[in-house]
Amino acid sequence: MATDGSSRSEDRAEELRAEAQELQARLSERLDGLRDRAERADEAVRAFARERPILAIGIAAGLGFVLGRIAARI
DSSP: OHHHHHHHHHHHHHHHHHHHHHHHHHHHHHHHHHHHHHHHHHHHHHHHHHHOHHHHHHHHHHHHHHHHHHHHHO
16 A cells, blocks of 8 residues: 555656656746847847937936836835
């Protein structure tokens, strides 16, 4: 009886390990995708700032002002 119970526990533990490895692989893929998107966004923002520096500064100042006003209300 004790052997049967420990065998089931070992089987369940192995199932959980396999599920954890699968989850880790899926999360790793998603993280890689998010990292790629962030790199592309960074490149786009930098290119925009190089092409239109004054507009980029104005946008940054405007966003800073708006976020500052929102933060002051909290």
